[in-house]
Amino acid sequence: MADITIKKIKDFLMRTDLNDILPSDVENSNVATLTDQETLLKSFQEQTLKVVRDFKQTFESEKRVRLELEKAYFQTIIALSKAVERRDTYTGGHAERVTRYADFTAEELGLSPESREEIKLAALLHDIGKISVPDNILSKESQLSSEEFEIMKTHPQNGVEIIKNIHLLERLIPSVLFHHESFDGSGYPHGLSKFDIPLGARIIAVVDTFDAIVSSRPYRKGKSPEAGLIELRRCAGTQFDPEIVLAFTQAWKSGKIIYRASR
Numbered sequence: 348m349a350d351i352t353i354k355k356i357k358d359f360l361m362r363t364d365l366n367d368i369l370p371s372d373v374e375n376s377n378v379a380t381l382t383d384q385e386t387l388l389k390s391f392q393e394q395t396l397k398v399v400r401d402f403k404q405t406f407e408s409e410k411r412v413r414l415e416l417e418k419a420y421f422q423t424i425i426a427l428s429k430a431v432e433r434r435d436t437y438t439g440g441h442a443e444r445v446t447r448y449a450d451f452t453a454e455e456l457g458l459s460p461e462s463r464e465e466i467k468l469a470a471l472l473h474d475i476g477k478i479s480v481p482d483n484i485l486s487k488e489s490q491l492s493s494e495e496f497e498i499m500k501t502h503p504q505n506g507v508e509i510i511k512n513i514h515l516l517e518r519l520i521p522s523v524l525f526h527h528e529s530f531d532g533s534g535y536p537h538g539l540s541k542f543d544i545p546l547g548a549r550i551i552a553v554v555d556t557f558d559a560i561v562s563s564r565p566y567r568k569g570k571s572p573e574a575g576l577i578e579l580r581r582c583a584g585t586q587f588d589p590e591i592v593l594a595f596t597q598a599w600k601s602g603k604i605i606y607r608a609s610r
């Protein structure tokens with residue numbers, strides 16, 4: 348009887364990879380009496396509880412580390428985004444506004460909280476690749492020459508080069524890479540069209556352009572939001588996904604988006 352009990356416990360522990368929680372000399376112990384068996388089972392129970400407690404403690408401490416990492420991750424994203432804006436003094440607040448507009452549009456489209464979070468982060472970082480565009484092109488007040496425009500067009504791919512080695516940012520690559528694609532296939536860098544363009548990139552394309560239209564530059568005054576919405580509607584189906592233009596327009600008209608005119 349005693350042998351059967353020990354064997355059952357040991358078999359169980361072997362199967363659960365916990366075979367080291369019983370005293371090593373247990374097989375040589377004299378457990379012939381019922382009292383011995385009860386003592387052994389009690390010890391087994393206590394050890395098991397200890398393992399569960401240790402496991403819980405490890406889990407809690409890993410959770411704390413993960414939360415710390417996530418915090419550092421958000422701070423890094425914000426720092427990177429601000430680094431881009433600091434180089435182009437005329438677009439102050441652009442990434443922050445695009446992020447808000449993208450989030451309200453995603454909400455209007457009924458996207459999940461996870462998708463909304465991903466789109467927000469991608470919107471915050473969409474122009475991160477502009478870090479590698481020379482100042483004279485980035486801040487040029489007149490129209491870019493075709494050579495300069497070719498350099499400017501490298502920023503989505505440059506953005507990917509920056510974030511691709513950061514594991515937590517990898518999932519943002521499609522939105523960053525394709526945010527200048529057009530719904531009719533005339534955009535860059537790959538000339539994707541319609542629903543081959545990832546949803547996040549289609550959303551960013553709309554709200555990014557809207558903010559550019561309504562923002563003032565030293566050499567031109569920004570248009571009114573109403574004029575911006577008209578322009579989006581004019582380009583729905585060619586440059587933009589019409590469904591996204593509609594969602595952004597509805598979000599805007601609902602009054603949820605608080606508009607602060609740029610300088």
Ligand SMILES: [Fe+2]
Nearest residue numbers: 473474526527
């Ligand atoms: Fe861009």
